[in-house]
Amino acid sequence: MDRKKSALYFKCLINLNEKGYMTAMMMLISTLLLGFVFHLWNMTQNERVFLxxxxxxxxxxxxLVLGMKDTISYxxxxxxxxxxxxFTYDEGTVRAVINASSDVLQITxxxxxxxxxxxxxxxxxxxxMKQVVEWSEGST
Structure with missing residues (x-):
């Protein structure tokens, strides 16, 4: 029984190949497979850039947080x-400018x-009060 199914399957494939459909089917499958691989590669690259x-x-x-803590300690x-x-850290450097005018210090x-x-x-x-009153950020 299993041999009959196998023979029928190959007979259909030979018939498709003789009519020229097998090459087109293989090209379609290859194109879909390559498209899927490219899509996965593109998703991986986008994820890498995001991370x-x-x-x-x-x-x-x-x-900024390390600089604030060390500036307050200073x-x-x-x-x-x-x-x-x-201040120098593994991630980079922080320069703190302290302006004293009263009990409230302005630090940049x-x-x-x-x-x-x-x-x-x-x-x-x-x-x-020994606490941060106001905080604001920006890029330079």
Whole structure:
């Protein structure tokens, strides 16, 4: 029984091949397969680009947060006078400019990642309450 099905199957294939349909079917199947492979490759590339951008955003945010924490520690150690300080991390560098006018200090952070992408943030720090009062970000 199994041999009959197999013989019938090959007989149909030989019949299709003799009429010239087999080459067209193989070309169609090959084209569909190559299209699917290209689609998967394109999706992988897009995902890779997206993940690289997300990683860069995380690096920028990390630099700003680390810079803010180290600047606040520096202010608490030195007493809050006007100064300019540079912090270096694995992700990049942060330059902090501290302007002292009263109990509330105005601090401007300029961060540069290892890839050369810059980001800036400014915040106000109340020395009496020992907390950040206002925070704003922007790119440079």
């Amino acid at each position: 690289d951008r997300e990683e860069e955003e995380i690096k920028k945010q990390t630099l 202010i608490q150690k030195t007493g809050g006078s006007s100064a300019e300080k540079t 952070l300029s961060a540069t990642t290892d890839n050369g992408i810059r980001v800036a943030a400014s915040f106000q720090y109340n020395q009496m």
